[in-house]
Amino acid sequence: MKGIIYKSTGSWYVVKGEDNVFYDCRIKGKFRIKGIKSTNPVAVGDSVLFELEKVNDKITGVIYDIEPRKNYIIRKSVNLSKQVHILASNIDLVFLIVTIDNPITTTSFIDRFLITTEAYGIETILVFNKTDTYSEEVSDEQLYLQYVYSKIGYSCLRVSAVTGKGIEALKEAMNGKVSIFSGHSGVGKSTLINAVEPGLNLKTTEISGLHQQGQHTTTFAEMYDLSFDARIIDTPGIRGFGLVDMESYEVGDYFPEFFALKEQCKFNNCLHREEPNCAVKEALNRDELSWSRYKSYIQILDGEEESYRTDIYKDGKNQEE
């Protein structure tokens, strides 16, 4: 039977079969996916094939194959081994929850986040939360950001988890999809998820509250079915996901508006810095591109390790996860 992994606890997996029944499954033998050195063979979101067996009157499943992944997000192991832990796979949509001033979400944070999801090949929607608290100034800033990001192809939503404004539109965007909610601590992820699906208490807050610095806790992602046609993957205790290494010449490819101009640069390996006849710089000078995006790009090129080789949530208290 075909099924989807909803939960993994190390050696056992909860799999929802095509018959909509949840089965406890384990893995038969050792199968590994080519090209990925991961600590876990299958992850939440994976589509697997399994067969049922009856042991001591209990029916369990044995996973014997996995279907190709559409995408996956990883966490690098803390030690220097090349091993990665696959947090989740087959994600349709990431919602990046953004607050303007409480807490502050910087454009450099947003841009670093977006190159990560671009590199993973996962669609991202920006959700501006706490609109009920906006002053005129904050509102102007939000509208400006919305202009910058929608112009380059990112959908934006304005919501308030408290008043319920925009929640219907958010649910509509989630419809038929597997989503992940992400963003700084305190932006309202839990409150928003609760507004979308009252009663669904994800572990996000709970675990981060319990988390103690320096203590190594193991966290497991889990998928939840909502009461409408939508699913959420919760990654408790994990504030960000690590990015696969990228070379400096690749960074610009994950800025869609730079990538679109790349062919028009004189040099095909143009880093859009000081090179002559750079289409990106020319567009910037005509104010057709956003300077804040360009600034983030340069920061990422200059900052290397710090900016894009580490976990994207620099200030995350659970960064060591």
Ligand SMILES: Nc1nc2c(ncn2[C@@H]2O[C@H](COP(=O)(O)OP(=O)(O)OP(=O)(O)O)[C@@H](O)[C@H]2O)c(=O)[nH]1
């Ligand atoms: N005014 C207002 N407050 C909100 C809104 N959404 C969330 N909050 C408040 O913001 C605070 C943080 O919300 P959480 O839902 O705990 O934020 P979180 O992103 O889950 O935080 P972590 O669990 O630390 O990652 C809480 O006090 C919420 O009540 C909103 O739309 N408007």
Ligand SMILES: [Zn+2]
């Ligand atoms: Zn260029």
